[in-house]
Amino acid sequence: xxxxxxGTRDFTPEEMQKRRYLEHTMATTFTSFGYxxxxxxxxENQELFTAKSGESIINELYAFNDKGGRALALRPELTAxxxxxxxxxxxxxxxxxxxxxxxxxxxxDRPQKGRYREFQQAGCELIGxxxxxxxxxxxxxxxxxxxxxxLKDIHLNIGNLTIISAIFRKLHLLKDDQKMILPxxxxxxxxxxxxxxxxxxxxxxxxxTFLDVLQTSDITKIRAFIGDDAEANTELSSLETxxxxxxxxxxxxxxxxxxxxxRGLDYxxxxxxxxxxxxxxxxxxxxxxxxxxLISLFGGTAVPTSGFAIGFDRTLLALEEEGFQFPTPKLxxxxxxxxxxMNNTVIQITxxxxxxxxxxxxxxxxxxxxxxxxxxxxxxAEKVIIVGPKELENNTVTIRxxxxxxxxxxxxxxxxxxxxxx
RNA sequence: GCCCGAAUAGUGUAGCCUGGUAACAUAUGGGACUGUGGAUCCUCUGUGCCGGGUUCAAAUCCCGGUUCGGGCCCCA
Numbered sequence: 001x002x003x004x005x006x007g008t009r010d011f012t013p014e015e016m017q018k019r020r021y022l023e024h025t026m027a028t029t030f031t032s033f034g035y036x037x038x039x040x041x042x043x044e045n046q047e048l049f050t051a052k053s054g055e056s057i058i059n060e061l062y063a064f065n066d067k068g069g070r071a072l073a074l075r076p077e078l079t080a081x082x083x084x085x086x087x088x089x090x091x092x093x094x095x096x097x098x099x100x101x102x103x104x105x106x107x108x109d110r111p112q113k114g115r116y117r118e119f120q121q122a123g124c125e126l127i128g129x130x131x132x133x134x135x136x137x138x139x140x141x142x143x144x145x146x147x148x149x150x151l152k153d154i155h156l157n158i159g160n161l162t163i164i165s166a167i168f169r170k171l172h173l174l175k176d177d178q179k180m181i182l183p184x185x186x187x188x189x190x191x192x193x194x195x196x197x198x199x200x201x202x203x204x205x206x207x208x209t210f211l212d213v214l215q216t217s218d219i220t221k222i223r224a225f226i227g228d229d230a231e232a233n234t235e236l237s238s239l240e241t242x243x244x245x246x247x248x249x250x251x252x253x254x255x256x257x258x259x260x261x262x263r264g265l266d267y268x269x270x271x272x273x274x275x276x277x278x279x280x281x282x283x284x285x286x287x288x289x290x291x292x293x294l295i296s297l298f299g300g301t302a303v304p305t306s307g308f309a310i311g312f313d314r315t316l317l318a319l320e321e322e323g324f325q326f327p328t329p330k331l332x333x334x335x336x337x338x339x340x341x342m343n344n345t346v347i348q349i350t351x352x353x354x355x356x357x358x359x360x361x362x363x364x365x366x367x368x369x370x371x372x373x374x375x376x377x378x379x380x381a382e383k384v385i386i387v388g389p390k391e392l393e394n395n396t397v398t399i400r401x402x403x404x405x406x407x408x409x410x411x412x413x414x415x416x417x418x419x420x421x422x
Numbered sequence: 423g424c425c426c427g428a429a430u431a432g433u434g435u436a437g438c439c440u441g442g443u444a445a446c447a448u449a450u451g452g453g454a455c456u457g458u459g460g461a462u463c464c465u466c467u468g469u470g471c472c473g474g475g476u477u478c479a480a481a482u483c484c485c486g487g488u489u490c491g492g493g494c495c496c497c498a
Contacts, residue, residue: 003471006489053498059423060496077498107498110423113491267498282493309498338457365451370459377460388457402460 007109007117018326019120022149022316023102026122029145030100033137035124038099040081046071051297052080052267062106062117074106079307080294082125087300095128095303102312114283114314123289123309130291130304132238135271136245142287142308143252146275149315150324154286156254158273159261160239161290166232167225167259171202171210185214186262217257235270242271268292271306277318286314333419334376335362336369338388346387349397349415358419377402383419 004010011019027037046063062074075081078101090097102122111117122145126138139158146154164185168178177200184193190211197207213225219240226232239257247253263272272290280286289308296302319326333353337346346362353360361379363372369386376384386398391409399418400407410418 003489049498057498060498079498107496109496110494111490112493115497263498283497285497288497368455368459369457370455370461373458373460375460381460384460386457390457398458400458400460405458405460407458 005117007111009116009118013329017329018316018319019312021326022312022319023122025149026145026310026312027100027102029141029148030124033098033141033144035098035100038082038085038101039103040075040078040085040101042104043072043074044081044084046073048080048084048298049073049076052294060108062108075103076107077105077309078103078121078123079125079292079309082307083294083300083305084298086125086127087295087298091300096134097127098124099127100124112283114280114311114317116313120312121309122312122315123307125305125307127295127305128303130306132241133245135291135306136242136250138289138306138308139242139246139255139273140250140252142273142275142289142310143255145310146286146315149319150322151277151315151318152322153278154318155256155276155278156252156273157256157258157261157276158239158243158271159257159259160235160271161262161268162235162270163222163226163232163239164259164262166229166235167210167213169229170226171197171200171206173200173202182262185260188260190214214260215258219257222257222259239271263288263290267294267297273308277314277321279318279321280314283314286311286318328380330359331361331376331379331381332358333360333383333385334372334379334381335360335385335387336372336376337363338369338386340366342387342389342392345392345412349385349387349412352416353419356416356420385415 030037046058046061049057049061057076058073061076063071064073065071082099082101086097086099100123102120104118105121106118109115109117124141126134139156143154143156173181181193181196181200184190184196194207194211197210198204202210209225213222216222219236223233223236226236243255243257246255261272261274263274268290270291273288274285275287276284277286278284287308287310289306291304291306293302293305295305333350335346335350335353337343350360350362361381363375365371367375373384381402384400384402386400388398391397395412396409397412397415398407399410399415
């Protein structure tokens with residue numbers, strides 16, 4: 001027996017129904033915010049990803065050489081391909097340029113729940129603006145997309161790398177020490193962090209205040225800590241303005257300032273954010289993003305960029321965990337011939353309904369009415385048309401409403417007006 | 423890449439400890455009910471993840487692999 005490769009999945013019609021629903025609601029929200037869809041190849045030159053994230057990521061790439069000896073890789077994410085495309089052919093588009101995407105990505109990782117080797121990402125890039133209102137809108141978009149899918153419990157956490165760097169300066173931490181404590185901050189392991197800071201000769205008083213600042217949402221506390229650092233003060237004022245807009249203009253009040261968000265990569269600068277779904281446990285992060293600079297790295301003219309990526313599969317899992325009722329696939333009409341001599345009429349009725357945009361199907365197994373009703377029920381048919389000799393003598397059929405069980409006899413000509421109204 | 427657990431009809435499970443006829447529910451196909459039964463009843467089909475070992479005998483015990491889950495690493 002064959003089975004799917006490790007970390008990959010088949011999607012049944014039932015699962016595809018959910019995935020298409022989710023994709024549709026997300027795409028609708030993106031377009032309502034003025035974004036246009038973009039699609040890039042499933043594989044790219046390996047260099048694109050190593051340039052962005054360093055050689056070490058080859059271990060987690062599906063990388064291969066093609067028959068011409070070109071070093072290629074299945075894409076592990078979509079930001080680099082989209083920015084590559086921008087640099088290659090979209091630089092002269094009017095700004096701001098708003099791009100969104102859906103796409104399968106591939107990473108050689110140990111699979112577990114919410115983590116697959118082939119997975120889908122949804123996301124967007126905002127190119128050519130970093131005004132407060134643009135940044136606030138990006139945060140609002142990320143939050144709104146997830147809310148619009150029907151998710152109830154999500155947490156938006158906002159951090160800032162410029163501010164955290166200023167704090168490090170304040171603590172007089174060496175570069176190597178910073179590297180060591182960053183992962184501890186990212187994982188919110190504050191006990192270990194405290195010990196590590198003592199080893200770096202940071203005073204007890206500073207450690208206490210620092211830990212407090214990392215966990216606070218109070219901007220005044222943060223401002224007090226960074227003191228007269230000009231760059232950090234500017235950034236903090238910007239953050240304050242952005243958050244005011246998010247709360248008062250976009251009406252999204254439930255965010256949390258979390259300076260401990262550092263994210264795992266070097267090209268982010270300034271604002272970073274994450275959205276979690278507590279329902280998911282270990283792999284609970286649904287969305288991550290921020291402002292970054294990749295364009296100059298890829299040889300384009302530097303303009304401000306920001307964006308985020310959403311874990312599509314995790315979002316779906318979170319909805320399932322919350323018991324979300326997905327729309328069920330339905331059939332408008334199922335047509336049942338009482339015996340096979342009715343087939344000709346039954347097919348004509350079915351075809352006419354289909355041509356009117358009404359989804360319709362008919363019994364193709366020559367089963368009795370009972371079994372056919374059961375099948376119609378399993379397929380969530382709304383109405384059933386029963387075609388039998390008794391009715392046909394008077395050029396009529398029986399229409400049964402599957403929800404109420406109510407039946408009425410209708411002439412052949414009236415079927416279509418009758419069904420179109422409802 | 424590391425530690426731990428699991429794997430039995432399409433689906434959900436029992437049996438495993440203590441080796442001895444693979445079971446139950448549900449779903450699917452067929453039939454009865456002579457056109458209303460989205461019922462009921464009857465019935466066919468379909469199952470031990472893979473490979474080795476121990477044994478007269480392995481779903482059961484042992485070893486290796488695979489896959490899935492839980493926790494790490496990582497998370498662009």
